[in-house]
Amino acid sequence: MRKIYDLTAPICLENDEVRIPKPKSAEISLELIGHDLLLSGTKLIKYLSNSIKFEVHLGTHIDLPTTFAYQTIDPFKIPVDFFIREAHIVHVERDYSKKSLTLDEVKEKIDLKEFTELPRERRPALLFKTGMSRYWCHDNQKYMNFPGLSKSLVEFIAYELEPPFIGIDAISVDRTIEHRSLSLYTNIDEEFINILRMQEYTALLGHDMLLRKNIYILENLDMREIPSDVSRGLLIALPLFRFTSLTEKSVLITALPCRVIFVPEPEGSIGEVVMKLRTLEKELSGIVA
Amino acid sequence: MMANLISKRGRRLFTYFKALGSPVRFLIIYKMLDGRPYTKNEIVHYVSVSTGVPKTTVDRHFRTLLKYGVIKIAGKSIRDGEKGRKPLLYVLAVDSLTFYVNLFTYLLEGVTDKRMKLIEKSLSDIKTLLNLVGDIKIKLYLVGREVSNEAISNLSKTLDSCIPIFSLIREAVRPRTFVADCENALELLSKISTNQIVLKKISPDKIRELLYVALIESNIPIEKLGFLLGIKDISRLVEYDDLWDIMEVTHHNDPTTILTLLTDNAKCTDAEASYVISLANNLIKYFSSSITYHDLIRLILTL
Numbered sequence: 001m002r003k004i005y006d007l008t009a010p011i012c013l014e015n016d017e018v019r020i021p022k023p024k025s026a027e028i029s030l031e032l033i034g035h036d037l038l039l040s041g042t043k044l045i046k047y048l049s050n051s052i053k054f055e056v057h058l059g060t061h062i063d064l065p066t067t068f069a070y071q072t073i074d075p076f077k078i079p080v081d082f083f084i085r086e087a088h089i090v091h092v093e094r095d096y097s098k099k100s101l102t103l104d105e106v107k108e109k110i111d112l113k114e115f116t117e118l119p120r121e122r123r124p125a126l127l128f129k130t131g132m133s134r135y136w137c138h139d140n141q142k143y144m145n146f147p148g149l150s151k152s153l154v155e156f157i158a159y160e161l162e163p164p165f166i167g168i169d170a171i172s173v174d175r176t177i178e179h180r181s182l183s184l185y186t187n188i189d190e191e192f193i194n195i196l197r198m199q200e201y202t203a204l205l206g207h208d209m210l211l212r213k214n215i216y217i218l219e220n221l222d223m224r225e226i227p228s229d230v231s232r233g234l235l236i237a238l239p240l241f242r243f244t245s246l247t248e249k250s251v252l253i254t255a256l257p258c259r260v261i262f263v264p265e266p267e268g269s270i271g272e273v274v275m276k277l278r279t280l281e282k283e284l285s286g287i288v289a
Numbered sequence: 290m291m292a293n294l295i296s297k298r299g300r301r302l303f304t305y306f307k308a309l310g311s312p313v314r315f316l317i318i319y320k321m322l323d324g325r326p327y328t329k330n331e332i333v334h335y336v337s338v339s340t341g342v343p344k345t346t347v348d349r350h351f352r353t354l355l356k357y358g359v360i361k362i363a364g365k366s367i368r369d370g371e372k373g374r375k376p377l378l379y380v381l382a383v384d385s386l387t388f389y390v391n392l393f394t395y396l397l398e399g400v401t402d403k404r405m406k407l408i409e410k411s412l413s414d415i416k417t418l419l420n421l422v423g424d425i426k427i428k429l430y431l432v433g434r435e436v437s438n439e440a441i442s443n444l445s446k447t448l449d450s451c452i453p454i455f456s457l458i459r460e461a462v463r464p465r466t467f468v469a470d471c472e473n474a475l476e477l478l479s480k481i482s483t484n485q486i487v488l489k490k491i492s493p494d495k496i497r498e499l500l501y502v503a504l505i506e507s508n509i510p511i512e513k514l515g516f517l518l519g520i521k522d523i524s525r526l527v528e529y530d531d532l533w534d535i536m537e538v539t540h541h542n543d544p545t546t547i548l549t550l551l552t553d554n555a556k557c558t559d560a561e562a563s564y565v566i567s568l569a570n571n572l573i574k575y576f577s578s579s580i581t582y583h584d585l586i587r588l589i590l591t592l
């Protein structure tokens with residue numbers, strides 16, 4: 001039986017402080033709270049609980065197109081099976097202190113047909129194992145200095161592979177320059193949205209291209225335990241929360257914190273049947289396309 | 290629906306899945322696919338409320354499923370604080386994944402033997418199969434080892450026999466491979482020229498258009514095309530319309546004659562090869578975008 005992997009990056013605690021790689025302005029905290037619960041008149045029961053506060057773009061999460069207001073789709077209306085799909089892992093571990101991940105390093109490791117012969121909604125997710133997970137919580141500065149994916153690689157993903165989402169064991173698909181918010185706005189008005197939509201995304205080109213193509217980005221995966229011979233499996237990236245609006249105002253969530261599980265492809269006769277099912281899936285997709 | 294798909298090989302499975310021949314019975318199974326034990330009253334109530342079918346009718350279907358061995362008694366329920374007989378609990382005879390796998394095998398066997406009927410019904414059946422493929426695949430990832438070796442082996446054999454058929458259908462609907470050399474192009478044109486079903490799909494206007502597109506793509510002189518199409522007086526040919534006028538006058542403008550002339554006259558020189566390859570590929574493109582499922586059934590019958 002093959003191991004099941006948890007690809008969720010843990011929230012690291014140093015005493016009571018959360019210490020994960022993050023931009024300076026982003027907040028994350030975990031507090032222990034004691035309660036006095038009033039039961040039946042005057043009887044009080046004490047119990048412990050926790051209060052968690054964090055920006056949704058921290059830890060393992062999926063970036064949504066709403067981050068840049070490209071669209072306002074309610075992610076909680078996406079069928080849950082969208083988040084449960086086969087995934088390809090591309091092993092590209094190396095020293096990323098300088099050069100970004102390029103198309104040349106990746107192209108031979110990806111079978112284009114595995115993507116193009118399926119309709120977009122049935123395509124596998126594409127995961128990159130860069131090896132940056134080893135710095136998670138151990139060397140936050142190194143982790144934050146990931147140089148990102150090259151423009152040609154992002155274009156290849158966005159215009160040729162077009163997977164429903166990609167994942168990476170790094171802080172971002174773009175080079176993280178400073179990551180310090182100068183101002184924080186809590187009252188988002190139409191003017192802010194308009195300016196946001198008109199800005200140039202040169203520093204966040206990867207996000208811009210992928211999210212415009214509705215390709216969600218799964219960031220901060222922890223892929224340390226994935227062996228080099230595991231390159232295909234079932235990805236279960238379930239959002240931690242569900243929100244629904246009780247009024248006409250729609251829910252505007254820009255990222256989905258996730259618990260991510262990876263089940264490697266079965267071996268033996270079951271694995272063979274899975275491969276045959278995959279072939280059949282392509283043929284049937286070709287008919288209904 | 291299911292009864293139409295019965296295959297000789299699938300007799301045993303047919304007996305089993307005859308149970309699915311009614312929407313009421315299907316709903317009963319649907320409710321029980323979660324693997325939990327239910328009392329008959331719970332199931333009958335659920336289906337009756339969902340469908341508006343009287344409880345007595347649902348009860349009769351329930352007993353049919355029991356008779357065919359699709360569901361079985363799992364024991365007695367525990368009734369707290371109440372007197373009287375404890376109602377029986379029922380479960381699916383096999384676990385839900387095995388049931389899914391058996392159903393899938395049954396459907397595909399039906400496809401193998403009676404594929405035309407399946408396609409004829411509509412595209413939605415292919416979509417249903419496609420969704421079923423996705424479901425089974427995910428379930429095999431998660432709990433595959435709990436499926437019996439026999440079920441896996443049966444599924445594997447069925448997939449071996451049905452994948453080539455779907456591949457054939459897919460190639461006919463949306464060809465992945467286009468003709469690359471002159472001999473293959475001529476062979477294809479020759480096959481088309483003798484297939485009345487295919488020829489009926491090409492109107493004179495369409496063949497006129499396709500001949501013209503290939504002329505532009507291959508960039509051969511109009512006189513050369515005139516020669517390929519058996520026009521003797523090529524001095525009258527200045528532009529494409531002249532060629533077509535002559536074809537109309539001589540009644541050589543039907544697709545059968547045109548394709549026969551082309552395959553008889555083309556000798557695969559560079560220019561001729563370029564033209565016939567272009568024409569063959571444009572015909573493939575045209576068929577792939579215009580052929581209906583009804584046409585497809587008839588085409589497969591002629592293969």
